[in-house]
Every structure is written in C-alpha cells, then in structure tokens.
Amino acid sequence: MKRQQPSVNIPASAWSRSIGRGWEKPYTVRYASNLDDGPWHGMPLGGFGAGCIGRSSRGDFNLWHIDGGEHVFQTIPGCQFSVFEQLGTQTQAYALSTEAANGSLSTWNWYPASQEGQSTGTYSALYPRSWFVYENVLKANLTCEQFSPIVADNYQETSYPIAIFEWTAHNPTDQPITLSVMLTWENMTGWFTNSLKSPNVQMRDDGSSFYDYQPRMGESTGNFNTLTGDEQRIGVVMGSDAEEPLEGEGQWAIATLLNSYLWEVFYDTRWNPSGDGSEVWRSFAKDGSLCDRDDETPAKAGEQIGSAIAVRFTLKPGQTLKIPFILSWDFPVTEFAAGVNYFRRYTDFFGRTGRNAWTIARTALKHYRTWHEKILTWQQPIVDRDDLPDWFKMALFNELYILTDGGSLWSAADERDPVGxxxxxxxxxxxxxxxxxxxxxxxxxxxxxxxxxxxxxxxxxxxxxxxxxxxxxxxxxxxxxxxxxxxxxxxxxxxxxxxxxxxxxxxxxxxxxxxxxxxxxxxxxxxxxxxxxxxxxxxxxxxxxxxxxxxxxxxxxxxxxxxxxxxxxxxxxxxxxxxxxxxxxxxxxxxxxxxxxxxxxxxxxxxxxxxxxxxxxxxxxxxxxxxxxxxxxxxxxxxxxxxxxxxxxxxxxxxxxxxxxxxxxxxxxxxxxxxxxxxxxxxxxxxxxxxxxxxxxxxxxxxxxxxxxxxxxxxxxxxxxxxxxxxxxxxxxxxxxxxxxxxxxxxxxxxxxxxxxxxxxxxxxxxxxxxxxxxxxxxxxxxxxxxxxxxxxxxxxxxxxxxxxxxxxxxxxxxxxxxxx
Incomplete structure (x- = not known):
C-alpha cells in the first residue's frame, strides 16, 4: 500500500471508512413511516441556513437540503468528480463514485469499491472537514479535502453557500505522471422548491404530523450555463432567466484557478447528464481534456443540461500539487407558506438578486486558505488534547453536522435581529x-x-x-x-x-x-x-x-x-x-x-x-x-x-x-x-x-x-x-x-x-x-x-x-x- 503523502494532514480523530465499503447489517428504522435513507451518508457541505449538499463515503453527491427545512436524498450522477491518469503509454479514467449511474452515463468508468482485504481508499470526516484518499488504483497519491467555512463565533462566512474541494496530487514514482481532475455539475436551478404550495397537514401511523413535499426535480426548461472568469479564475454559472428570485430560483457555479505555468484548464458548458455522457467522457478518458465548448442555449422542455471543468497537469517524480475547485450556489429566498418569504443570512453580504453565484465562488477562491486556517485555529486545541480519546473528539465535532444538515434556517439581519x-x-x-x-x-x-x-x-x-x-x-x-x-x-x-x-x-x-x-x-x-x-x-x-x-x-x-x-x-x-x-x-x-x-x-x-x-x-x-x-x-x-x-x-x-x-x-x-x-x-x-x-x-x-x-x-x-x-x-x-x-x-x-x-x-x-x-x-x-x-x-x-x-x-x-x- 502506498504511503499517504505528508502534505495532507488528516487528524487521527476523524471518522474513517473505506471508500465504497458497505455495511453488512446497518441499523434500520423502527417504524416504516419514519425516514430511512440507508447508511450512505457523509458530512454535509454548506453554510448554516444556506442549504447544503452531502457526499457519501462511496463518492456520490446524494443529499440535497437546498430548500430550507426540506429533504431530498438521491444520487444525481452528473454531479461528480472524475480523474484521468497517464503514466507512460498507460491511461485510466474513473468517475470517482463507486455507485454507477442507473440509466445514464453508460460510457463512464466508475471507481472500484473497496473489498475485504483490498482498500481502494479511505473517506474521513471531522466536521466541517472531510477527505477522500484514493489508494491502490491510481499510480499517483490523490487526496480531496472538502470543507465549508464553518468557524466558531463567526457570523458571516459560516453562512456562505460554498463547498471547497482542495485536491492534493503527489507523484511517488520515478516517472512523470499526467493527471486531470474534472468536476461536472447539473444545472438544477428551479428544482428545490415545493410544487405544492402550503400543503395540507396529514398524520402518520405513529400519530406525528407531516405534509407532502414534491420538489421540481428534473424541471430544467429555460435553464442555461454561462462561461465566466477573469485573469486568475474561470468558472461556469448555471442559472435561468427568472427576473426576480423566488424559492428555488437562482444560480449554481463551479470554478477553479487559472495557472498557465502549472496546469491547463478545459471546459464544456453544455452536455447532457441524462444521456450516455460520451460528449464529455470521450475526450476526458482519452487525454484528460474537454472540448472547450461555450454554449448558452437554454434547455428545452424535458431536457437537462450540465457543465464541466477539468484541470490537467503533469507531476515530476516526487512533485506535489494542490488545486482548488469551488462549488457555490445562490438561492436567496426561503419560502414557508405560499407568499411567506425570507432572505437568507448570506444575502447580507452578497445581495438578494439570486445572480451572485460567481461572486461567491470568486470570494472562495480568494479566501479559502484563510478560512481553512481559521477552522484549524478553532479545532486544533481540542484535537490536540491528550486527555480526550479520539472517538470522543470525532463525535464532538461530527455531531455539529446538524447545524448544516438539519434543515437549518438563518434569516437576513434587521434592526430587531442584528444577526438574523x-x-x-x-x-x-x-x-x-x-x-x-x-x-x-x-x-x-x-x-x-x-x-x-x-x-x-x-x-x-x-x-x-x-x-x-x-x-x-x-x-x-x-x-x-x-x-x-x-x-x-x-x-x-x-x-x-x-x-x-x-x-x-x-x-x-x-x-x-x-x-x-x-x-x-x-x-x-x-x-x-x-x-x-x-x-x-x-x-x-x-x-x-x-x-x-x-x-x-x-x-x-x-x-x-x-x-x-x-x-x-x-x-x-x-x-x-x-x-x-x-x-x-x-x-x-x-x-x-x-x-x-x-x-x-x-x-x-x-x-x-x-x-x-x-x-x-x-x-x-x-x-x-x-x-x-x-x-x-x-x-x-x-x-x-x-x-x-x-x-x-x-x-x-x-x-x-x-x-x-x-x-x-x-x-x-x-x-x-x-x-x-x-x-x-x-x-x-x-x-x-x-x-x-x-x-x-x-x-x-x-x-x-x-x-x-x-x-x-x-x-x-x-x-x-x-x-x-x-x-x-x-x-x-x-x-x-x-x-x-x-x-x-x-x-x-x-x-x-x-x-x-x-x-x-x-x-x-x-x-x-x-x-x-x-x-x-x-x-x-x-x-x-x-x-x-x-x-x-x-x-x-x-x-x-x-x-x-x-x-x-x-x-x-x-x-x-x-x-x-
């Protein structure tokens, strides 16, 4: 087994599990009417009250708490990281989820799950940070650290709708290795709102009350993707032509840094995540590139569209390189009953138009290292305590996940409530x-x-x-x-x-x-x-x-x-x-x-x-x-x-x-x-x-x-x-x-x-x-x-x-x- 590169420090107290390793007998729900999504849950990403997403230990993005207080749990295969590797004349490419898409993306090659006695990597989590360490498949050492700027006693960045993915690649061999990391994302603007306005309250068999939630999953008509950037950054903004933001309306963005000395960046602003995925996979699996297509054509009725950014680089023997990817979203409105609308806390810093996903991503690219240091400054005194066992420190931080994941609301500030x-x-x-x-x-x-x-x-x-x-x-x-x-x-x-x-x-x-x-x-x-x-x-x-x-x-x-x-x-x-x-x-x-x-x-x-x-x-x-x-x-x-x-x-x-x-x-x-x-x-x-x-x-x-x-x-x-x-x-x-x-x-x-x-x-x-x-x-x-x-x-x-x-x-x-x- 290859030694993990020393440049990635994962605390010993983090919760860990082999990538893609299932549970023989996971606990099941006591009452059939209660929620049981199964055990594939990972640490949530996103700020308090900003909506959040979750990526499980098999690598898939599957939890979507974008609509305040509402729950969607399903894998969306087009939302994915992938990797290409070339060593000499040998190449390989994987979508970095062990769960293959069902009915789409048939041309993609999915990362192998860990088996008994053979690990393909490890997922670790110590909220608000988590890591994927990939092993025994690639020749390079590859790690992804994921976090959002959740910092104790912070009432600004902690509200941001941001997920940061910092990739660390290290070449432990005596030959050059070419790698490309790709982030694909679907334009899901308009999906996360209840199509039933002010739904009627019903009663479960256990006597608890509930109401139906029917999000507009897959309804992408009119959505479009736009390439954007400047001298230092590049991104794709995914939105719609809504004139003013209602719940579910706004933008997604994916972004990374430009650095012509160290890596190349490729993009594709319009591909079909409901198809076989060949329009992005063909070129990516061949040499780690994309077609550099910039197409803002809106989605037709029944059509879904995605975007992609890939970063390709070559590592010399012994070389290590870090590359950031940013996912941001701007859905500024939370609607309760029909017409009862609140703006989210992060809009106090980024405005309320629903068109600021790129500004949020750009802010993250500028400040993510500082945010990371603030998290370490907050956590390290507890992590370093010798009188606390690792299992306790692990649970202490990880149980804070509920502040992101638990349908959290955080409204914009006003005179009566100065922090919302x-x-x-x-x-x-x-x-x-x-x-x-x-x-x-x-x-x-x-x-x-x-x-x-x-x-x-x-x-x-x-x-x-x-x-x-x-x-x-x-x-x-x-x-x-x-x-x-x-x-x-x-x-x-x-x-x-x-x-x-x-x-x-x-x-x-x-x-x-x-x-x-x-x-x-x-x-x-x-x-x-x-x-x-x-x-x-x-x-x-x-x-x-x-x-x-x-x-x-x-x-x-x-x-x-x-x-x-x-x-x-x-x-x-x-x-x-x-x-x-x-x-x-x-x-x-x-x-x-x-x-x-x-x-x-x-x-x-x-x-x-x-x-x-x-x-x-x-x-x-x-x-x-x-x-x-x-x-x-x-x-x-x-x-x-x-x-x-x-x-x-x-x-x-x-x-x-x-x-x-x-x-x-x-x-x-x-x-x-x-x-x-x-x-x-x-x-x-x-x-x-x-x-x-x-x-x-x-x-x-x-x-x-x-x-x-x-x-x-x-x-x-x-x-x-x-x-x-x-x-x-x-x-x-x-x-x-x-x-x-x-x-x-x-x-x-x-x-x-x-x-x-x-x-x-x-x-x-x-x-x-x-x-x-x-x-x-x-x-x-x-x-x-x-x-x-x-x-x-x-x-x-x-x-x-x-x-x-x-x-x-x-x-x-x-x-x-x-x-x-």
Whole structure:
C-alpha cells in the first residue's frame, strides 16, 4: 500500500471508512413511516441556513437540503468528480463514485469499491472537514479535502453557500505522471422548491404530523450555463432567466484557478447528464481534456443540461500539487407558506438578486486558505488534547453536522435581529423547529460555539409566549388509540385541542410549510399546552445562556423577563392541590411523550424547582440593574412556591435510593433523566434541587440499572446486539428489566439523553462512568451506518427512530463539564 503523502494532514480523530465499503447489517428504522435513507451518508457541505449538499463515503453527491427545512436524498450522477491518469503509454479514467449511474452515463468508468482485504481508499470526516484518499488504483497519491467555512463565533462566512474541494496530487514514482481532475455539475436551478404550495397537514401511523413535499426535480426548461472568469479564475454559472428570485430560483457555479505555468484548464458548458455522457467522457478518458465548448442555449422542455471543468497537469517524480475547485450556489429566498418569504443570512453580504453565484465562488477562491486556517485555529486545541480519546473528539465535532444538515434556517439581519433569526429542525421526521424540550440538552453546541444564534432562538420563544392561536387540531397520540383506551388511560374526552394558549411556552417555533418564528406549536402529537416541562425549560435556558456567555448581557434578561413571569404563572395553574408544585396529568405531558406520568414527577418537578431558582437569580440581577416594583412582587411569589415545592419534592419522591418516577403511578422504574433539574442547578451555580448524598445515590442507581443491568438484560434476552452495550434505557426497574416489555420510550436508548446523563456523571465526579456510557452510544452511531443522521432513539433490536435528530448535539454538554473540572 502506498504511503499517504505528508502534505495532507488528516487528524487521527476523524471518522474513517473505506471508500465504497458497505455495511453488512446497518441499523434500520423502527417504524416504516419514519425516514430511512440507508447508511450512505457523509458530512454535509454548506453554510448554516444556506442549504447544503452531502457526499457519501462511496463518492456520490446524494443529499440535497437546498430548500430550507426540506429533504431530498438521491444520487444525481452528473454531479461528480472524475480523474484521468497517464503514466507512460498507460491511461485510466474513473468517475470517482463507486455507485454507477442507473440509466445514464453508460460510457463512464466508475471507481472500484473497496473489498475485504483490498482498500481502494479511505473517506474521513471531522466536521466541517472531510477527505477522500484514493489508494491502490491510481499510480499517483490523490487526496480531496472538502470543507465549508464553518468557524466558531463567526457570523458571516459560516453562512456562505460554498463547498471547497482542495485536491492534493503527489507523484511517488520515478516517472512523470499526467493527471486531470474534472468536476461536472447539473444545472438544477428551479428544482428545490415545493410544487405544492402550503400543503395540507396529514398524520402518520405513529400519530406525528407531516405534509407532502414534491420538489421540481428534473424541471430544467429555460435553464442555461454561462462561461465566466477573469485573469486568475474561470468558472461556469448555471442559472435561468427568472427576473426576480423566488424559492428555488437562482444560480449554481463551479470554478477553479487559472495557472498557465502549472496546469491547463478545459471546459464544456453544455452536455447532457441524462444521456450516455460520451460528449464529455470521450475526450476526458482519452487525454484528460474537454472540448472547450461555450454554449448558452437554454434547455428545452424535458431536457437537462450540465457543465464541466477539468484541470490537467503533469507531476515530476516526487512533485506535489494542490488545486482548488469551488462549488457555490445562490438561492436567496426561503419560502414557508405560499407568499411567506425570507432572505437568507448570506444575502447580507452578497445581495438578494439570486445572480451572485460567481461572486461567491470568486470570494472562495480568494479566501479559502484563510478560512481553512481559521477552522484549524478553532479545532486544533481540542484535537490536540491528550486527555480526550479520539472517538470522543470525532463525535464532538461530527455531531455539529446538524447545524448544516438539519434543515437549518438563518434569516437576513434587521434592526430587531442584528444577526438574523436562526432555527434547526427537531429532525426530518418531526419537521418543526427548535423543539424546546429537545434543545434543553441539544443546544449546548450552538450555545458554546455560536452564542448569538442561540440567544436569537431564545428571544423567539420569549416573543411567542404571550401569543395565542385558537385554531384546533387533532392530537395524534389519541388518534392512534381506541376511544376506549384513550378515555381509560388519560381521561381525555376529545381528540382535539387548541393550538397555542396565551402564556404557555410553545413546544416549537413552527414548521417550514407555515411561518417559522411566528406560527408556533406545530407539533400535534400531544397537546403541548399541557406539558409540564416546557415553561421550566425556557427559564433554565434563558439563565443558562446568560451565565455561560459571560454573565453580562443584561439586555437579554430584560427581553426575556416578562415571558419568564408569564410562563411560570401559567405552569403554576397545573398545581391543582396548591402545594407549590405542578402535577403531571396522567397523559404524556413532557418530552417523553409516550410515557404517562401521574402527580408530582421527579423529572418535571426537579425542572420546576431549578427554574424557580433561576427566575429568582434573574430577578436579583434585574433589580440591581433595572429596578422595578413588579420584579419584587414576582420574586416574592416565586420564593413562596419554591419553599413549598422543595419539601414536597423530597418528601414525596425520595425512596432512600433514588427518586420515584412520580407520586401516583406506584411505579418502581428508575428514570434515566430523573435529576435533569439538579444537573442544571449545579451547571448554573444555583442551590441544589436535592441533597448531594441523594443525588449521588440516585445517579449511581441510574447508571447501574439503566445502563449496566439493562444491557445485561438485553444480552440475556438474545438481542441482535450481543457484543457491546447500546447505552442507557430511559426507564427500567432496578434490576434492569422492563416494567412493560411493550413500552416504547422507556426501553429506547435516546442518544441526546445519554449524553446529558454523561454530562451529569462528569459533573458529579463519575468521569470514568460517563466516558464508558458515551463511548457505547458513539459506537452505536458510527459503527452501524447512522453517521451524519444520528437518531433520537436506538433499540436493542438494532433499529432506530427519528434520524437527523437535534438532541444528540448534547455531547457538547459533556465537553463543557469536562473542561470546567
């Protein structure tokens, strides 16, 4: 095997897989109605809120999140890198995907996939960088590094719709080698928008809501390609003749540098990617050239057109050369419901005409090396830490993929929102934005790295709390049950509920087909107006975002204060016996929304106590800096509730070893997240929710029952997962067995909840246990084809639920607690 050239430095902590190597038994989706695109996912490329693309470890471009919040997963074969090589009289040429096109490009030769015992190369990823290293096929050493300018605490370049591909070629032989690298791309302008404007909401068999998305794939009539450039750069711009940009309208561009001393550049601005591909492959496979055709003829009805750029060069023995290719796009408009349009953040820097793809590409060619250095400067201190294992550093960075891939929105700035508004989907199955219960853990990465975006999300929640929406809709949980079971289990008399009650903290900030940030509470699986954790989640995240960003942003607290008061008073209305602490209703009314809690619960009760402490702490800050008599009145009320709640919580739920699930069900289940409130209290320097000795005992019990004994139980039951632990289940009996073998949420391993538990373990001095648990979950994701589509839940039967899930970014909470020790 040839030695990798020393000029390409791939961190040892990067996730790696042989090019084209499949998975013998990748995990499959638990429910047929949920999304399962299969394991061929690679690191996404593109800026936050700009739309993104994905290229898998077999080399194909197959993920297209160009339309904000919408998902297209299919290989488009004409979007491709290819390589030509000549050594002496011997030539070879490959399209650099191991997946041959189906029904087109029949003249192309596809790169061989790795086989058992014979690697053809390696794909590696450490977000926002990834690499293809090609081996044992070409005589030259060839590497492609891919990245976008994602940099911590950067609110400009991080939004750019750009993918940079830097190719490094090295000649390890004693003879000259001629190489040519070609980038082909289809003109997909107009494809990525929903042809169904404001589509109707429907319900899946699991009770979750969805709507149809029908992109205009393949509709290219009128699209045309234009050669452009200057003395230093050359590119092809692919667009249409649309006068003003609507969603899906704009431009693509491919570009590279000119350097007549080192390489030649060839182009073809119009070829047919739906045909056999011979018009580009014939000349490229012969000598690495293209025909230099410049043809702006628009595509006819039913026709698709592509463009191509090739760079040919000769390497002397021992010589190394680096060549950049740029892919950029300019689709400035995101449309929610018909006529509800937002401009994307990057348009603050490149304009809103939809005709700036070349300007964006030219900017990348000028600055990509500087951007690369900024990424290294941000990442290297973590990569170089000897006290963190490589698998942890790998997952830490790679779980940030969701900020690009997760349907992210980032609007243009205005006076009210000086860095714009931001949002990420809960996941692609549950397609609504910034679910507040999920981001209680899942927002740590955003907070620690892009705190201004984090605060913009919390401000959106604060603005939404006073609002109401009287429309009613079907509640999916009840819809999936028989009427008899519905009434028996919950006492519910109706499957209908009002969408948003004034004073209630919304579950989410809306969905892509309505009006994100304005029409909240899109989810209808449960009536989230009845949830007992959301108000507390909001208050805790406000104070967390203040404390962990320097504890000096008084204006942020002022903006959120009225919403804090209103939502805590609303949540107190569920304290039916007036003992100071709200009760759960017997319906699933919190983040574990298939799991019924009754009376005072450890999970919601602990969050309530921590939230009251946070509200009191905020009030003291505001009294000092922004005195108001109403604040004094509120803090007195909160203190009364707090004094009542503390005694009730400890007396009612502590059983001498751990905290009971709740006060009325009689369950002996050990809940994995029973002390989330205690974790947050310690994180924010607030008084403990429970005595330290009780917290220690409960945490040890959780680790033993939900992780150690649960995995022993799984193995004893003959699970398909025999040789490792899958993580901690949400809730089992003290011996690790299920209370109800048919339960859903209690027996699932939730990736983000596990990472939150691990952060709590670190906080309480159980670092070894934390890392053992974290590694078990990370291995499940990255060894079983779940990379770059991390699910919410993994089961003991090698299935998963809800891929591309936000909560898994909670791994940054572990890093934060490790760094604070």
């Amino acid at each position: 508004q931001f949002a990420v989907l809960e996941c692609l199955d549950y397609r609504w934005y910034e679910s507040l219960d999920v981001r209680l853990y899942g927002s740590f990465g955003l907070l620690m790295l892009w705190s201004k975006l984090e605060k913009s999300v919390i401000r959106a929640f604060a603005r939404s709390i006073p609002t109401s929406d009287e429309r009613t809709r079907v509640i999916g949980y009840y819809y999936t049950l028989s009427a008899e079971r519905n009434c028996e289990a919950t006492g519910a008399e109706s499957q209908m509920a009002i969408r948003k009650v004034a004073g209630a903290t919304p579950h989410d900030l809306g969905a892509p087909n309505e009006h994100v940030w304005e029409k909240t509470n899109y989810t209808s699986y449960q009536d989230c107006n009845l949830w007992k954790d959301l108000g507390a989640d909001f208050v805790l995240q406000v104070y967390r975002d203040y404390v962990l960003t320097g504890a000096n942003d008084i204006e942020f607290l002022i903006e959120c204060w009225d919403a804090i008061v209103e939502t805590l008073h609303y949540l107190k209305t569920f304290d039916l016996d007036n003992d100071g602490i709200p009760e759960n209703s017997g319906a699933p009314d919190q983040t574990f929304d298939d799991w019924r809690l009754q009376g005072v619960s450890a999970y919601c009760g602990g969050l309530w106590i921590a939230a009251l402490e946070a509200a009191i702490a905020i009030s003291q800050i505001l009294i000092t800096n922004h005195d108001s008599s109403s604040i004094h009145e509120s803090v007195a009320m909160f203190q009364t509730w707090l004094d009542q709640s503390r005694a009730i919580y400890q007396e009612t739920l502590w059983n001498g070893q751990y905290y009971r699930l709740d006060s009325q069900s009689g369950s002996d289940v050990v809940m994995v997240d029973q002390l989330c409130g205690q974790f947050y209290a310690r994180l924010l320097g607030l008084p403990d929710v429970v005595p330290q000795e009780c917290a220690e005992s409960a945490l040890k019990t959780v680790y033993d029952a939900c992780f150690v004994k649960f995995n022993q139980f799984v193995r004893n039951q003959g699970s398909e997962i025999q040789n490792c632990s899958i993580g901690a289940a949400n809730g089992v009996r003290p011996d690790g067995s299920p209370e109800n073998p048919n339960a859903t949420h209690p027996l699932e391993v939730w990736t983000g909840i596990n990472f939150g538990l691990a952060a709590f373990l670190v906080q309480m001095g159980m670092t070894a246990e934390a890392m053992t648990l974290t590694e078990a979950v990370v291995r499940q994701i990255y060894d079983n084809g779940l990379q770059f589509r991390t699910p919410e839940a993994i089961t003991a039967t090698a299935t998963f639920r809800a891929s591309h899930y936000l909560r898994a970014m909670a791994i940054w909470a572990i890093y934060g607690t490790l760094s604070d020790r």
